[in-house]
Amino acid sequence: MAEHDRRGEVRPAADEAIAELYAAHWTGLVRLAWLLLRDDLAAEEVVQDAFIAVHRRWDTIREHQAAAAYLxxxxxxxxxxxxxxxxxxxxxxxxxxxxxxxxxxxxxxxxEERALQSETTTSMIGALRRLPQRQREVLTMRYYLDLSEAEIADALGISAGSVKAHAHRGLATLRDRMEAAS
Incomplete structure (x- = not known):
């Protein structure tokens, strides 16, 4: 059942909206969490907690389109x-x-891990792990979630320029490490 917000616009009820968000974003969010944590159960728990937080705060989220970024x-x-x-x-x-x-x-x-292993080599994952946390997060969101610089900046709470800088430095370091390994 839909509700109306302060401006009189139709806004989906929390349960309905969370169900739609879950269907659209669960897999990608679990993949993101797994790439950062490298633990299946912890990744799913982190994503569950995020959905619970969005459901709990649904009435205070001004734009329901922003819920995916919040997640x-x-x-x-x-x-x-x-x-x-x-x-x-x-x-x-x-x-x-x-x-x-x-x-x-x-x-x-x-x-997911088997799929990732077939897509990337062990040495690439090792090199990615050795990157500083921010560079690892930026590259993971960019290449595994295919997010734009603006979406990454929003998710990490940094500027788009910082996203570019972290991506550039991270890629340069990965390139150097992969060339040295081969």
Missing amino acids: RRSVVNGARSGLRHRGVEERYVARQQAEPTAYARHTEVSA
């Missing part, structure tokens, strides 16, 4: 939070074992 921003922020939490876990485990170890979450190989 992307929420997923990126949730992934950042997940990475920070993982870092805390890794430091805790390392202290408990009194030797430096890399604590990695192991999950079953998903269909």
Whole structure:
């Protein structure tokens, strides 16, 4: 059932709108979260949390067309939070074992991961992982989600010029690393 906003325009009800957003964006958002987190369950959880937040705040979102951008921003922020939490876990485990170890979450190989493995080489993913976080986020959103510079800027809360700079630096670093590896 549709509602009317302050200007009298028809606005979809929260449940209906979230169902449409879910159908249109779930897969891409999970892919984005997975590329940032490299963990199936954590990626799905981050995306679920983003949809819950949009549903909860639906009445305060002025333009319902902006909800997709809000979802992307929420997923990126949730992934950042997940990475920070993982870092805390890794430091805790390392202290408990009194030797430096890399604590990695192991999950079953998903269909998305198998598809990514067939599209990219292990060395490219390794080189991408070694990029600074912002460059990695920009390149991931640009080449795996096919987002425009404006959409990336909106999702990351930075200017379009910063997106260009991060993309340029990240690509130059990847090119150098891939040439050195071959």
